[in-house]
Structure formats: C-alpha cells, structure tokens
Amino acid sequence: MKSTKPSAIIADIVKYVILIAGALFTLLPFVWMVLSSLKSANEIVQIPPTMIPKKFMFSNYAEAWAEAPFPRYFLNTVFIATVTTVGVLLTSILSAFAFSRLDFPGKKIIFSLFMATLMIPGEMLLITNFITITKLKWIDTYKAMIVPWLANVFYTYLLTQFFSSVPEALYLAAKVDKCSDLKFLFKIMVPMNKNAITTVAILSFIGSWNSFLWPLLVTNSTNMRVLSHGLVRFQSEAGTKYQLVMAASCILVVPIIIVYLFLRKYILEGMSYTGVKG
C-alpha cells in the first residue's frame, strides 16, 4: 500500500535526487577517463580543464597499445589472478573448516601463530620471500607470482569466523547420517557461506590484479610481466603522459566490464554482504 501524501512524495523526490547525484559522482571518474583518453597532450594539461575534447585524438589508443605487449600482459594477469584465487579459496576453506569444526592437539596455539603473522607488515617479508624464490630458482616463472599467495591468513580467519557461526547441530546431524567431513564441508558448509566465500574470492582477485611490486621483483622478461607494469610505462622522471595512461586504462577496463556483466549477481551479493567497495 503506497501512500500518496505530499510529504511522502517530497521524501521520494529527495531520495531520488540524492541517489542520482550519487550515481553521477560514481560514474564521473569513469567518464572522465574516457574523455581524457581522447584529448591531445596540450589539452590534457590545460587549466581549467575542458570536459569534452576539442578534437578527438583516437591516435592515443594506437600509441598506448604500441607501448607495451598488452594482450600478453592481460593473459598473464588473468591467469595469475585466477589460479591464485582458486588456490587461496581452497586453502582458506579447508583450514577454516579445520579451525572451526575439527578438534586436534595444538589447535589454539597454531591458530594464534597464524594470527601473529598478521602483525608483520608485508614489506618486511618482501626481501626474505624474494631470497627464497631466488634460491628455488623460480625467478621469471608463474610459480613465483602464484605460490607465495596461495595461503592467506586473513581470509582463513574471516572464513573461520563465518564457519563458526554455523550451528554445531548441523554438523552433528550430518555425522549421524554418516556424512564425511569433506562431504559436509562442500555440501553444506560452503553453500551456506557462499557470500563470504565470494567476498574472499573477489578480494583475492582484485588484490592479485592490482599487484605491482612483487611481480616486478620476480620477473625479468617482458613476456612474464603483468598489466600494472604496462601502465607505468607512460611515466618518466620528468612527467606523465596522462592521455596515454587514460587510453590504456580504457582498453584494459573493457574485459573487466565483460566479466562483470556475467558475474554481476554474485559480485553484488558479495559486496553488499561486507560493504566492500570496488
């Protein structure tokens, strides 16, 4: 039953105005990126900035495309991000299950040790990890970019908390029905925590997609580099060619939009569940 009182109509108008303004604000950086990618080198530094380019410089796209082997970078990034995400999901789900449901000696101590590693800043581990990778002779391989990220304490912790909130009765009931632990985990626990797991997957994928320093450290050949390395090629010691950065960003965003269209439902669920912003 919708009321049609004037005050309610005004409230609706206010609500929609705010929502539309919010949507425009969110969209603006994207529109700005597309428009900037079509400006000339002169126009992009002009103050005050112009909104619509005076002349559409489609050549920016060709120039940006030629600067780095973007298709290869793209494949590398997708491959690394996908494998890392699948791997991290597997290890996190299994260990979270162990910590939340199983009883084994030293469980609390091991869990505390896990948590303690969260207190060490990643930068401190960079050099030691790098030396390990070097000794393993993994430099310039996909392994070097994937294996160190296959286990993540934070995700394990997150899932442990979610798994713990599933009533113990369900587990016991499954046991009574002679359901194995693994079967219980993948038939009941995982589907029940679909949203939390999606969140972990998205966080992991985005993290891997955006990573810059580690892939740079462990690779030397152009063929092994990732997208983020392509984007810094437009910067030099004396300035940045913003129009080319924007053109390259526009190219790179297309596949993401396609993926998003397919996975929209899950991503939205995952996002709204934790309030994580993209």
Added chain:
Amino acid sequence: MKMRRFMALAMATVMGASLLTACGGGSGSGSGSETTTTAAATTAAETTAAAASGETEAAETEAAAAEKSIEPTTITFWHGMNNKQEQSLTELTDKFNAENEYGITVELVNQGSYSDLQTKLMANAAADTLPDIAQAYNNYFTDYVDKVVALDDFVANDYPDWDDILESYRTENSEYGKITGVPFNKSTYLFFYNKTMFDELGLEAPKTWEDLEHIGEVILAEKGLAAIGYDSMCDMLEAALRQHGEQYVDASGALFNTAGGLETLEFIMNLYNSGYARLVGEDNYFSDSLSNGMIGGYVGSSTGVSYISTDIEGKEFELGVCPVVGDKTNAAYNAGTNIVMFAKDENNQKAAWEYMKFMTSKESTIKWAMDTGYLPIRTSAYESDEYQEFMAGDITAQAAYEQAPYGFVSKASFTGSNEIRNVVSTTLNELITEKADAQTALDTLIAEINDVLQ
C-alpha cells in the same frame, strides 16, 4: 608515494640486517674519511686519465691483449628507460650487438621506473643475484657498494680518453674511492620561463640571486603570479648553498650551520614568504603551470622540456631557457644515472666493459643526446659539428651546455644520504607553508638532517 618511501625504508632495514657484514665494511670505510677519500679518488682518476692519454701505445697493446680473450657471452642490462629513451637505447644496443667482434649480446631488461629499478636492485643485492650491468644513481648502492665492480683497472688500461668525459661526471663516479660506473643518461636543472611575459615586463633572463628577486617582485606586482618554482626542493637547497659558497651535508651531518648558511636560508625563505616563489604541490612538476601561464618560470630537469606545451589555445607563449642563477659562484644540480657493473664472471666483466665503452663513445653519446634530450657526457661530443648543429636549434641544449662546467651531484656515499633527500624536501615544504623565518628554517633543517644520521 608515502607507501613507496616506507617500503624503501623497510627494505633498507632488512637489508641492513641481512647484509650486516657488507654494511659494516662498506659504509664504515666510506664514511670514515669522507672528504679525503673523494679528493683522493678524483686525483686518482685524473692521474689514471693522464697516464692513459700519455701512454696510449702501452694502453692499446694491453687493450688488444685483453680483447682477444673475450668469449661470446650474453650480458644483462637492467634499465629504467621508457618511451623514446628506451627506443634509442635499443637502437644503440642493437648496433653494438651486431657490430662487436666478440659475439657479445647485450640483453636489455626494462625494470619500470627509477624507484622500481632501485627496489629491484636492492632485493637482488640481498639475494646476490644482481645483473651484469645496471643503470644506477650512486645512492642506490650505498649499502652494497662492495658488490659494485671497481672499474679503475679497466679505465686505466682500456679507456683511451677518460679525461674527455666531463669532470663533474668523473668526480661523481669516483665518489666511493673507486670508479663505480660510467656516466650515461645525464640531465641538469635549468630555469624555464615564459619569455613572452618577461619581454612584456622588460625582464631579462636571471643571472644572479638579485635578478631572481627582482623578477619575483615585478611579476607579483604586475601579474599577481609567482615567478619562480622548484621541482625538487632538496636539490634547490643544495644548489643555493653551493652558489653561496657553502657546503651541504656529509656523513658527519649538516655543514651549513654558518653565517653563509643563514644568508642562504634568508634568500630562500624571502622568495617564498614574499610570494615570489611557490611550492609545486600535488602537480609534482611545474611544467603544467608554465604551460598554462600560471607561473613566470621554474627550475626543473632539462628532460622535462617535452612536457611544456607552449601552444595551448589562448595561452600561447615563447619559451625561454637559461642556466640556473649563481651567487658567489655558479652551481647547477646534475641528475641522471650511470652504468654500473656487478658482473662476477671475468669474461662477462670484460664483455660488459666493451659495451660500456661503446655506450660512452663520442658517437653513441651524440646520438643518445640528440634522440632523447639527455646531455652528451664528453667535451668532444659537445664540440662536434653534429651536436653543435643540433644545439643551434635547441635552446635547452644551449643552456645546458652553458652551465656544464658548474655541474655537481649530491654526495651519496654515506648511509642515510637517500633518506636525507626525502627529509629535507618534506621539511622545506612544511617550513614554507608555515612561513617560517630564516633562523627557524635553518635550525629545523639542521636538526632534521642530523636526526637522520644519529
């Protein structure tokens, strides 16, 4: 940016721990007798150069003997060059690979930007997996200078015209008491200005501190604009101190707690407090401001000229370029890296040296300079017909040539030199924002610098 700095710091700490021996040995001997070491090194370099040119025959015989024993090999070269710089570097390297008679192949590996390259080198120094050669500033390897191959013997025996290389570059590469590299992509800080505006107001290109103050006064009064900006605050401070005959920093701490140091800070703080100069802020570089007629001029890297647009609609102007001003003396900050050798294998060292000779040859440095806007590293290259002709049509190159004799580079061979750069820039920014007086500025800067070295 902040994150990067933190990371560099964090890594330096780890490096310090994992390379205790290296750190202890390397920086200990470097910082012990700073000035004498450098002076001795310079003389040593000059003596070897003199010896080399005096006994060319002997050197050639020895060189010939050395040449014969190079086996075909592949050399890895890590660099941080992008765009047209990378293109020119690739062309030169292809030429070397095709033409050298020993079957040496140089493989170029792009490691991103300078700071990425610096991080990578640091990590690989810790893992002991450094490349054969790399582009590097001296402050990259302060903590692992023992891993840098001393080139003194190569220079003495197999480099016939070392003294043709500009003196400031030779001094820079001898800073650690041994020759650590050969100069490669060199630039210098110049004063870029809006010549149209200067002409209109009857202003000339500045030559002295007084000129700069006058320009600031006139442009502020007539146009309501700042006339001066500095892309790099720490380099500005060191240059100003040197121009006033003062010294900056060494391993023992800040050296400008003097009457002259105070006068220098009075000059600097007056520029800012009067509104003649302003900070760059979030733009990072003043090239955009100059392009848009929002500042009279600025001091920035000679390589930044390609980022200045003089033909934005309604804001067209003629660009002026001149050497940075002097006071009691002239001093201009040089920037740009050297090629440094880490190769352990003797054959690779010889092969790498062939490449380093090739890259610093007169022909290569001329091509490199004309392609990229970097500066030639040899006097003979500056004086060549080819470069003179190029320079006639390039005002930036002219100004750089004019101030080439006054070039200097910040001392890097002591622990903390890198951090001082960051600290000084941040502190100066704060002091200027607070409109501090000269004495406060001087005291704060000295305290902050000495704090790093404690």
